[in-house]
Amino acid sequence: MTVRTRFAPSPTGYLHIGGVRTALFNWLFARRHGGQFILRIDDTDQGRNQPEALQPILDGFRWLGIDWDEGAEVGGPCGPYYQSERLDRYQAAVKTLLDKGLAYHDYATAEELKAEREAAEKEKRPFLYSRRWRAETPADRARFESEGRKSVVRLAMPREGACRFHDHIRSAMTVEWTNEADHVIQRADGSCLYNLANVVDDHDMRITHVIRAEEHLSNTPRQIFIAQGLGYELPEYAHLPFVAEPGSKNKLSKRKLAQYLKNPDFRAACEHGQAIAAAIGLTMTAETFNPVIVDFYREVGYLPDAIVNYLLLLGWSLDDKTEIFSRQEMIAQFSLERVNKAAASFDVKKLRAFQERYMIALPVEPKTEMVLPFLQKAGLIPAPTPADMVTRVTDIVRAAGERIKVAGDILDYAAFFVADEQLVYDQKAFNQHVRKPEANALLRKARERLAAVTFEAKALETLVQEFAQSEGVKLNDINQPLRVAVTGKSIGFSTYETLALLGRERCLTRIDRALEQGGVIGK
């Protein structure tokens, strides 16, 4: 039997990092067993969903390299793959359940139900609906309806016995339930609810392994009841632990952003991304642009492989040492048995550590490709970019080396692309390394020497070293004034490479401007 798994996102407009982890595990399991991964769209809740909200989600999956064999946009033999188009299937299933006496029309009002629930709570016993407004016969229905009541369809859950099922992640045990409530499967208006739709869809799409978040663990008994009532063969179940929020065990939720922002690491990551977004003209609020949402990483210039690798290890491990996995390796090694049972909290810093490792391993050419759009969007280079300018960017990327952690970090080197008169100086750095009398004097002298030398890193290094020696100062004493004068900042890669990349003319112009204190002083 071919393994078939699925992920069913709701079109909410953005792809959540916890959802991606669930999708990834489904995808990995299908790929591991040579099966199919299906992307079904969970748009039953009409009021909340908008069609245009689906695109960012599909784009997110494609960017991450999580591809689907059937489903949204690609179609397939088990469609339709949009739940909104499957109403007739659900209604047919409800009718079957009704005919078999496994479900019933119920005429209770919300108030009546509430009263029963509260009474049960008061007596500290489990709430079970009395079924007082259950319609047993057509005559009952007519009577209730004459009272002006509306009916929903409820599951007639057994009041005795227990539901047992096996869960791949809790492999040592079978989970067991008794006294399940009579959940509604169809509303008065004929629309159907999640539990019913889900079971029908999974069956129609021949899903063999239901791998989903743990919040669905308690839905499983009633879903099994529905499936059995409909004569379906049961799938295998695997309930994944939650991805918890930073620094806690609570389920990660995009609605609790303000709270995550209190976490210093999360906040720092968010601000770093916001700064890049602002520089490339993205107007984003923290609500829709933050490290819980996949789009954030794409816009800021993360590598999909780094994110996927991090997510793989969030709740799964191979052994006590292997951390880096190529797609091929993770597909070859993945197993549900090695999924952890406890919730794992999302740690932006660790994700970033993976990003750094992947970025370090990335050769200069693809890194340059990644970085180009950021310079273009920031208006620092034209788009399309002429070949000689691309070469220049490549040189800078090479010189910056491991300092570029995400593609957007190229904007730290904006000084290489702005006109001399537009160079902005960091105030603190300027005061310390240019304005201070001894630094200023040294910079003046160095400027004279620079006028004569070949602008090539090696030659510049020799020159500066000799100069420092003859002046009896440390290398730092001269390198920092030079760096600040030509880039505006006290941090950056090798001064010699910086000077060489900028060229004699621009360096001398910038140094002169700095000495005249004619630059634009920033904060």
Add this chain to the structure above:
RNA sequence: GCCCCCAUCGUCUAGUGGCCUAGGACAUAGCCCUCUCACGGCUAAGACAGGGGUUCGAGUCCCCUUGGGGGUACCA
């Protein structure tokens, strides 16, 4: 309230009764490297929630307590 799940360093985890004076990674601190920043190297600090069993022996099995989480919707 009721039902269910879970529990090893701050975080992600290894550990399937003796290889554990509990290993790795991220983060943290110190030192080294060094023109700044980053990278890298070395070192340090840091955990079996508590209590009972079972066993010659328990992080590992059982029970209880505590703690955390989820569900309890005409949401998904």
